[in-house]
Amino acid sequence: MTIDELYYKIIDQDIIWWILSNPRLKTQPIKKAVIRPVLINNQMMYQIETFTEKQAFHENVTSDGLLHSVQKIMVESSFKQLDIFTKKHDYHVLVNKRGEIMVKTAPPTKQVATMAHNQKKQYILEAGTPIPFLIALGVMTSSGKVVDKKYNKFKQINRFVEMIDDIITNFDETGTQDDSDTSSNRTLHIIDFGSGKSYLTFALYHYLVYIKKRQVKITGLDLKAEVIADCNLLKDQLGYADLSFKVGDINDYVTEEPISMVISLHACNTATDAALKKAVLWDAKVIMSVPCCHAEFNQQIGKDNFYGLIEHGIIKERVSALMTDAFRSKWLEAMGYRVQLLEFVDMAHTPKNIMIRAIKNSQPNIQLLKEAQVLQKELGVNLTIFN
Ligand SMILES: C[S@@+](CC[C@H](N)C(=O)[O-])C[C@H]1O[C@@H](n2cnc3c(N)ncnc32)[C@H](O)[C@@H]1O
Known part of the structure; x- marks a missing residue:
């Protein structure tokens, strides 16, 4: 054949x-x-x-x-x-x-079609099926319809969870997780940095606990005390026992627990760097981060740099965003991670569109780190990720 x-x-x-x-x-x-x-x-x-x-x-x-x-x-x-x-x-x-x-x-092993002919896209969180946390967060009506204004958010959290799902499956298949783990160590400890209203944090909990039947401990952290109080209220109402929300700055956050995965969605500017650095410090196996507001590089780089090619504000802004994420991925590689930069969702839905997905797979490489540091010096910037 x-x-x-x-x-x-x-x-x-x-x-x-x-x-x-x-x-x-x-x-x-x-x-x-x-x-x-x-x-x-x-x-x-x-x-x-x-x-x-x-x-x-x-x-x-x-x-x-x-x-x-x-x-x-x-x-x-x-x-x-x-x-x-x-x-x-x-x-x-x-x-x-x-x-x-x-x-x-x-016989078929995959029952969830990502898409069938003439049907709407099937998301991990399905439109049309009322999901309590999405209703409480104003993303769905009580009949399960996605609220028009929240459609982009709905799409983003679905995509993020879908990408996490790919990684978790990969872990199980390749045995990257330590098979000698006791059942309590097999609990996935996940931190969502800059969780805000925590659409993603709730979605991940819902997906991993109720759909994938995984044992998890998920924490959302944000600077905003009021928002975090609301999240804690909601998670109590929903009975999400292994989900907690804390007020704090990522830079100051400490934990004694082993962290399996660090995630962040649109953590502003250098808050993304803080999230990546904590993840590496804790030796997290997986990091998934969609950065936003790349102001640091933009503020440090002169218009005349890049041979005068970034004199237009819009070019400078986009080059800055791309360079920032390029340096972040170099840094993560130097820290022993295999890094992929993935398109997160269509540009039509958000211009904040790059996901950094990193999986710990080797020892830190000081030579790589030095090379990246030299490169940033040559460009005349001094980025948080290297400090
Ligand atoms: C654009 S919002 C994104 C919220 C959420 N992840 C989402 O996608 O819906 C960024 C959040 O990061 C939080 N944040 C910014 N810097 C932070 C820091 N250093 N520590 C903790 N949270 C921070 C802000 O308070 C804000 O809620």
């Missing part, structure tokens, strides 16, 4: 996702590709997400272009493995050097 033949055999089934993996050559830059259906402007498309060691790239193709794209990726990256999950079956495909395939069909 060939890939074309398989494709035409399964095309009528609702496809949940495709995973292309296991490149024949270790030097091959694309390590994996994931394809899932998405609805864009009411048109059914397929999102192709390709992953290198450090980056993820997205491309959307129509169903007409899907087969061609899959074949192109399979050939260019010389993937040996293809897994296709549909509502009816799982297909595990091995590809030999001549491009011939061997298909093993198994």
Whole structure:
């Protein structure tokens, strides 16, 4: 059988996702590709997400272009493995050097379709199903309808939780978590820094505890005492026993507990740096952060820098934001993390659109740190992340 033949055999089934993996050559830059259906402007498309060691790239193709794209990726990256999950079956495909395939069909293991034809996007938190914390936070009406004004927030928290879900699954599969952990150590300790009204914190708790049945301990921290008091009231009303909210500055926050994951969503300016630094100090296995308001670099860099190319305010602002996150990722790499910078949500929904996802995978590398420090000096900045 060939890939074309398989494709035409399964095309009528609702496809949940495709995973292309296991490149024949270790030097091959694309390590994996994931394809899932998405609805864009009411048109059914397929999102192709390709992953290198450090980056993820997205491309959307129509169903007409899907087969061609899959074949192109399979050939260019010389993937040996293809897994296709549909509502009816799982297909595990091995590809030999001549491009011939061997298909093993198994009962379906993925029941949640990310998208089905002619349906709205299925989020982790589903629109149309009343979810108490979303109602209490004004994101949903009591009938489960997402409030128009809150749609972007709804989309963001869904996307964030979806990305955390990818990581947690990965942990379980690769055994990155210490299998000798006692059950209490297997509790996921998560801190959400700059949690604000804590849409994300509640969403994560709801998802991990009630949907994934995980044991968790989640803390939200923010400077705003009133907002935190409201969050604590709500979590008591909801009976979310392992969720707590604290008032405080990220810089001063101390804990004796082992922290599995640090997250932050739009923690302003250098509050993101504080979150990253605490995570590294605690040796957190996973860090997921969507920064915002990159003022520090912008204030320090002169207009004449970058060969005079940033004299326009808008360019300077965007270069500053990108450079800040580039330096943050260099710093995290130097601290022994594998870093990916991912598109968070569509630009149409928020321009604060880069997610830094970092997974601890090695020892700190002082040489890398020195190189990054030299680089920032050459640019004439002195960033919080290095101090
Ligand atoms: C833009 S809001 C984002 C809130 C929330 N994460 C969300 O996405 O809805 C940023 C939050 O970070 C908090 N914050 C800023 N600097 C902080 C710091 N140093 N320590 C703790 N919280 C901080 C602010 O009080 C604010 O609530």
